[in-house]
Amino acid sequence: MFDNLPKVKIGIVAVSRDCFPESLSVERRKALIKAYEDKYGKNDIYECPICIVESEIHMVQALEDVKKAGCNALVVYLGNFGPEISETLLAKHFDGPAMFVAAAEESGDNLIGGRGDAYCGMLNASYNLKLRNIKAYIPEYPVGTAEGCADMIREFVPIARGIIGLSDLKIISFGPRPLNFLACNAPIKQLYNLGVEIEENSELDLFEAFHKHDNDPRIPDVVKDMEAELGAGNQKPEVLPKLAQYELTLLDWIAEHKGYRKYVAIAGKCWPAFQTQFGFVPCYVNSRLTGMGIPVSCEVDIYGALSEFIGTCVSEDMVTLLDINNTVPADMYEESIKGKFNYTHNDTFMGFHCGNTNSKKLSSCAMKYQMIMARNLPEEVTQGTLEGDILPGEITFYRLQSTADSKLRAYIAQGEVLPVATKSFGGIGIFAIPEMGRFYRHVLIEGNYPHHGAVAFGHFGKSLYEVFKYIGVPVEEIGYNQPKGVRYPTENPFA
Structure with missing residues (x-):
């Protein structure tokens, strides 16, 4: 454990x-x-x-x-x-x-x-x-x-583990959310209502701490561990020392700032100035800490980190945070999914993030650069993503969120990652959730959820639902994918 x-x-x-x-x-x-x-x-x-x-x-x-x-x-x-x-x-x-x-x-x-x-x-x-x-x-x-x-x-x-964990959790964040990222708003009042502490820091604090680890004698050992994990996927060996230095920075920060709390999750900054100043992207390090049971969310997504931690408690396994990102092309659905799996086209979508999913949850992995960021920046400062298709198997997509007016709501949907090649980049998988199209419209969009969702590797909806109820999320505010024939309150009966 x-x-x-x-x-x-x-x-x-x-x-x-x-x-x-x-x-x-x-x-x-x-x-x-x-x-x-x-x-x-x-x-x-x-x-x-x-x-x-x-x-x-x-x-x-x-x-x-x-x-x-x-x-x-x-x-x-x-x-x-x-x-x-x-x-x-x-x-x-x-x-x-x-x-x-x-x-x-x-x-x-x-x-x-x-x-x-x-x-x-x-x-x-x-x-x-x-x-x-x-x-x-x-x-x-x-x-x-x-x-x-x-x-x-x-x-x-597992329900008790999640509730106990929240009562002794500190979330450590670095920097404000990136520009044009209001979707991951994080009113912190509900964190205190849940008994969660938060320590908000500047990116400059993190930058200073990072440089205090220049030439840290532990860096070579961390690099060796990264090399062993990546194996043939170690395509950017030149960036590993910087990534090792960053990992040590975060681990030392946790040890020094945990205070009276027993458990920690991190909401980290990763753009737009991170790459140019640090000289890399932190995705791979985020994946490694998550693999240690210390969830790290991207883009200072505080409630994403909170959600990841709850899923880690419930599942006793590492989790990930993904964008509910893009549709599966019609030709890919026809070629690889239709008739082979019992899902409609609208039941499927792609979950993606730049490279924060742990290597143990990928079919294969490779250290690469962040293609989206490299469209506007030199490629060498965007290295540090861990790319690969996510392992097929059962998953639970979920999120606990505070609304802009500080009300708790959540969603849970069980499904699977299909054993179908994504033909794309990043840490990515083809997800299938029954009645996803309707869930997407009448829970995710109607509930004003951000595009980030936490992913637990297995079906844990029953336990998550009970955790959310216990901590005070109104049952009418816990969304889930309604089966066919059961109408959402906002669903047009004549559609």
């Missing part, structure tokens, strides 16, 4: 209403723990053994116990009906994400002395959570057998 991510340890606390047999919750808790450990191991859970919570005093004792055990996430397990006040106070006073789950009845032969009524108790728990304005994760169907509840708790782990 990356060092820049939280390690989740879940404390499982069972509760019991005092007019129900406490043994119901005790035995069901033991069965739940066994089911989880048998299937998923013991590393990320802790069974609170001190008491079954029936009262506020028990609640305090349980909280002290899970805190002492180092738990940073909580599962409140209704082994029976449960004490609605004490169980919700567990979530209120626990410093971290909380989940509520309830026990199903085990046998038709034990519905007198052994009936727990947790199905009913979950309703009271949810009512009391709302009454006290307490956040908690409740699964889609939160009542189950020991094995079923174990699976639900396992699904909570």
